[in-house]
Amino acid sequence: MKIALFIPCYIDQFYPNVGIATLQLLEKLGCDVSFPLQQTCCGQPMANSGFASLSKGCDLNFIKNFSGFNYIVAPSGSCVLHVKEHLHSDKHPVEAFLLRNTIYELTEFLTDILKVENINASFPYKVGWHNSCHGQRGLNLSSMTERMLPEFSKPEQLLKMVKGIELRKPKRNDECCGFGGTFCVSEEAVSVKMGKDRIKEHEDNDVDYITGGDTSCLMHLEGILRRKGSKVKTIHIAEILNSVL
Amino acid sequence: MAVKHAELAEKFIADEPRTNWHDETLWFVREKRDKAAHGLPEWEQLREWGSQIKNNTLSNLSNYLKEFEEKATANGIKVHWASDAQEHNEIIHKIIQKHGIQKIVKSKSMLTEECHLNEFLQHKGIEVVDTDLGERIVQFRKEPPSHIVLPAIHLKKEDVSATFHEHLQTEKGNNDPQYLTEAARQHLRNKFVESQLAITGVNFAIAETGGFVVCTNEGNADMGAHTAPVHIACMGFEKLIPKAAHLSVFLRLLARSATGQPITTYSSHFNKPRSNQEMHLVIVDNGRSKQLGREDFRNSLKCIRCAACFNTCPVYRRSGGHSYHTAVAGPIGSILNPNLDMKANADLPFASTLCGSCTNVCPVKINIHEQLWKWRQVIVAEGYVATSKKISMLGMRFVFSNPKIYRLIGKTGRGIMHLFPFMINNKLNVWFKQREMPEAPKDSFRDWYLKNRKN
Amino acid sequence: MSARENILKAIAMNQPKLAELPVIDIGSTIHYEDSYAQFRTVLESIGGKVELISDLTVLKDQLISDRLNGKFVVNTIETLGEVDQKAAFLSAFELEKVEKGYVQGTVGVAENGAVWIYESQMINRLVPFICQHLILVIEKKNIVDNLHQAYEKIDVSKEGFGVFIAGPSKTADIEQSLVIGAHGARSATIYVIE
Numbered sequence: 001m002k003i004a005l006f007i008p009c010y011i012d013q014f015y016p017n018v019g020i021a022t023l024q025l026l027e028k029l030g031c032d033v034s035f036p037l038q039q040t041c042c043g044q045p046m047a048n049s050g051f052a053s054l055s056k057g058c059d060l061n062f063i064k065n066f067s068g069f070n071y072i073v074a075p076s077g078s079c080v081l082h083v084k085e086h087l088h089s090d091k092h093p094v095e096a097f098l099l100r101n102t103i104y105e106l107t108e109f110l111t112d113i114l115k116v117e118n119i120n121a122s123f124p125y126k127v128g129w130h131n132s133c134h135g136q137r138g139l140n141l142s143s144m145t146e147r148m149l150p151e152f153s154k155p156e157q158l159l160k161m162v163k164g165i166e167l168r169k170p171k172r173n174d175e176c177c178g179f180g181g182t183f184c185v186s187e188e189a190v191s192v193k194m195g196k197d198r199i200k201e202h203e204d205n206d207v208d209y210i211t212g213g214d215t216s217c218l219m220h221l222e223g224i225l226r227r228k229g230s231k232v233k234t235i236h237i238a239e240i241l242n243s244v245l
Numbered sequence: 246m247a248v249k250h251a252e253l254a255e256k257f258i259a260d261e262p263r264t265n266w267h268d269e270t271l272w273f274v275r276e277k278r279d280k281a282a283h284g285l286p287e288w289e290q291l292r293e294w295g296s297q298i299k300n301n302t303l304s305n306l307s308n309y310l311k312e313f314e315e316k317a318t319a320n321g322i323k324v325h326w327a328s329d330a331q332e333h334n335e336i337i338h339k340i341i342q343k344h345g346i347q348k349i350v351k352s353k354s355m356l357t358e359e360c361h362l363n364e365f366l367q368h369k370g371i372e373v374v375d376t377d378l379g380e381r382i383v384q385f386r387k388e389p390p391s392h393i394v395l396p397a398i399h400l401k402k403e404d405v406s407a408t409f410h411e412h413l414q415t416e417k418g419n420n421d422p423q424y425l426t427e428a429a430r431q432h433l434r435n436k437f438v439e440s441q442l443a444i445t446g447v448n449f450a451i452a453e454t455g456g457f458v459v460c461t462n463e464g465n466a467d468m469g470a471h472t473a474p475v476h477i478a479c480m481g482f483e484k485l486i487p488k489a490a491h492l493s494v495f496l497r498l499l500a501r502s503a504t505g506q507p508i509t510t511y512s513s514h515f516n517k518p519r520s521n522q523e524m525h526l527v528i529v530d531n532g533r534s535k536q537l538g539r540e541d542f543r544n545s546l547k548c549i550r551c552a553a554c555f556n557t558c559p560v561y562r563r564s565g566g567h568s569y570h571t572a573v574a575g576p577i578g579s580i581l582n583p584n585l586d587m588k589a590n591a592d593l594p595f596a597s598t599l600c601g602s603c604t605n606v607c608p609v610k611i612n613i614h615e616q617l618w619k620w621r622q623v624i625v626a627e628g629y630v631a632t633s634k635k636i637s638m639l640g641m642r643f644v645f646s647n648p649k650i651y652r653l654i655g656k657t658g659r660g661i662m663h664l665f666p667f668m669i670n671n672k673l674n675v676w677f678k679q680r681e682m683p684e685a686p687k688d689s690f691r692d693w694y695l696k697n698r699k700n
Numbered sequence: 701m702s703a704r705e706n707i708l709k710a711i712a713m714n715q716p717k718l719a720e721l722p723v724i725d726i727g728s729t730i731h732y733e734d735s736y737a738q739f740r741t742v743l744e745s746i747g748g749k750v751e752l753i754s755d756l757t758v759l760k761d762q763l764i765s766d767r768l769n770g771k772f773v774v775n776t777i778e779t780l781g782e783v784d785q786k787a788a789f790l791s792a793f794e795l796e797k798v799e800k801g802y803v804q805g806t807v808g809v810a811e812n813g814a815v816w817i818y819e820s821q822m823i824n825r826l827v828p829f830i831c832q833h834l835i836l837v838i839e840k841k842n843i844v845d846n847l848h849q850a851y852e853k854i855d856v857s858k859e860g861f862g863v864f865i866a867g868p869s870k871t872a873d874i875e876q877s878l879v880i881g882a883h884g885a886r887s888a889t890i891y892v893i894e
Binding site for chain 1: 250251254255258259261264265268272279282283285286288289557559560563564595596597598599600601602604605606618621622623624625626630634635638639641642644645646647648651655658659675676678679680681682683684685686688689690691692693694695698
Binding site: 327492 | 813
């Protein structure tokens with residue numbers, strides 16, 4: 001099966017290591033991965049700001065780059081959710097439909113499609129897990145504390161396969177970090193306060209790293225951590241799953 | 246220019262210890278809701294039933310309303326219709342004038358807040374005493390309620406003590422909630438006993454019977470309604486449900502969602518006035534029929550005003566109800582209010598990270614976070630967004646539709662961050678206020694890919 | 701056109717396509733092994749008291765004793781003693797002084813500790829709210845598991861008024877501190893006859 005790697009714009013520009021880890025991990029698991037070279041962005045920043053009407057060019061570019069593969073995989077729950085819910089094209093409705101139904105976030109691709117049972121990774125650190133909202137509630141990557149349904153978590157299922165890792169859950173297991181796209185600057189005070197509160201719970205757990213499936217959340221938390229000189233670092237789950245002895 | 250949520254929230258958060266207290270208090274209410282929901286294995290099924298009953302109600306509303314009016318009228322209730330807030334207030338005023346009423350008590354009704362009834366009557370020299378304890382507290386303080394179920398949640402007991410000392414002559418500095426509540430009990434008991442008119446809200450109106458239900462923990466709605474010679478109940482027309490048996494679904498959902506109790510202390514079912522009492526019911530539109538016609542937003546009319554969405558919203562908990570500058574704040578307010586006044590409330594759908602928690606706790610399955618997103622599109626299409634934002638979005642569109650430009654901008658931006666950090670790391674950069682910028686790598690992922698993978 | 705006509709017209713025009721009502725399967729709702737025990741547990745957790753009695757003797761005696769002691773009580777229960785019919789005509793000023801109200805209930809609901817009372821069981825609608833202390837009497841066999849079953853047993857539109865009362869009045873409006881005794885009764889004791 002042919003997989004296209006979708007690397008969200010801010011990962012491409014600021015956190016290439018997350019993209020590298022994702023690619024290496026998928027290759028290690030036996031995948032034939034291509035990286036369409038003309039990809040840009042999924043269009044979420046515009047759409048979430050009310051400008052979905054401006055995303056036609058972006059959508060068209062996405063369709064051009066990602067058609068013709070069995071799956072598209074991305075290390076980002078929010079970008080994948082956006083494509084699933086909002087990728088449309090009057091010119092290429094069939095292609096858009098196919099893309100919406102074959103795009104996967106990394107962890108769900110590993111658990112649901114590749115059905116990974118073990119991962120040859122080692123990460124002997126205390127790690128706090130952050131549930132990114134769009135992946136969790138939008139893609140159903142894990143159960144949610146609001147719903148009275150059986151508990152499960154695809155990302156944690158994978159993390160538990162990593163040798164030496166000590167997972168520590170924050171008190172409020174699925175509260176939003178406060179990034180929220182342009183919200184992070186348009187409602188800066190609330191955004192940062194939400195981030196500080198998340199961090200406090202992880203610091204109370206004395207973790208070495210905070211990890212999650214969305215670099216947007218991690219970038220926001222990292223910004224706050226570094227400003228306060230904290231020793232806690234952030235790392236994307238792809239980097240943990242890809243780390244070797 | 247009216248102050249917007251972001252500025253009001255910033256002021257609220259400036260007092261960080263108080264923000265933490267407000268956040269923790271409301272989170273505690275959310276936890277109580279979770280506990281109550283866990284206690285019913287059929288919780289998710291109940292939500293589905295509640296949702297479907299409300300869907301049916303909205304799809305057959307005109308018939309249900311006619312049925313309701315017919316039955317209520319036959320039972321001796323005088324039914325009035327008000328197109329908007331002004332008409333609602335005038336109807337009530339007319340009844341007051343007809344009877345020469347001076348002493349009025351009012352139990353909780355968010356509709357009367359929405360219509361600014363108290364202010365309207367005050368301008369005509371008529372005093373209304375709000376009898377819900379939280380409402381009375383904010384009334385003394387000349388503030389609006391900050392939460393539709395817990396009106397004084399933003400106040401500490403010291404604040405209440407000071408207010409009661411001023412207005413009820415309670416002991417200065419006595420913050421004991423028991424003591425303060427007792428003082429309110431005595432004070433309001435007199436008001437009940439001498440009341441000539443009781444105004445109440447309506448939690449549910451039943452088409453099948455023409456009756457309506459009012460839920461309280463304090464008993465204040467009943468203390469007024471069973472005393473006063475005139476009782477006026479006010480409701481938005483969407484409060485209707487088809488059958489009495491459906492009350493079991495909604496009463497099981499309401500208090501658990503609102504405060505984590507299995508039921509409120511009193512669930513009063515009114516069908517007929519007392520002998521020698523006049524009972525009126527005012528059915529209000531005030532923009533609801535317009536919302537009903539909005540395909541993307543009509544589900545917001547299913548709301549049973551439990552405020553579970555408020556309690557779970559991380560933004561509401563850290564900004565407080567007053568930051569939403571409307572009668573109904575929180576997530577549900579943000580999808581109801583733009584319909585009432587899009588310009589004044591254009592900021593509200595953006596006061597959210599779209600985390601989706603609200604949708605998950607809603608007892609009637611309103612897709613709140615999806616409607617927030619959709620309202621953003623409408624608000625932008627109507628032009629209620631800053632020009633600077635529009636320009637930057639047009640810029641984004643250009644960049645993201647042109648791969649070469651995207652790469653150029655990315656490389657240039659990273660270059661600037663690397664070589665001239667002061668250009669980015671300064672006061673003009675809102676991100677930079679309280680966060681470090683991400684590091685700017687020399688190579689993008691694509692650069693690395695070309696060097697390491699592409700043959 | 702009147703407001704009524706305008707509103708109904710707008711609604712008829714804007715309402716969506718008919719959506720069917722769901723089928724409520726009461727059999728799938730919560731059932732308690734011991735509904736009395738659940739009723740008692742819930743009531744005690746919300747500040748109420750429950751007393752299991754084999755017959756009304758102890759209550760009859762209490763009522764007599766209250767009256768002898770000059771307490772202003774209102775009794776609405778025929779089987780308990782003289783019914784205070786005059787309560788129907790008392791003003792709120794007078795009823796405000798009522799110390800205790802003895803009121804007959806119809807059903808009890810295990811899931812939430814609520815008791816349904818018809819207007820005819822109150823004599824005056826104010827009685828169960830204005831008294832300082834409320835005494836409710838129900839039969840154990842009339843305790844149902846949940847509200848769905850309760851609504852099947854009662855007819856809420858039969859009389860001009862009816863109410864579910866679950867425990868004493870309360871509020872948590874002052875910094876979320878629970879205070880029992882807001883505007884309604886300060887205490888509620890439910891006597892369950894076996």
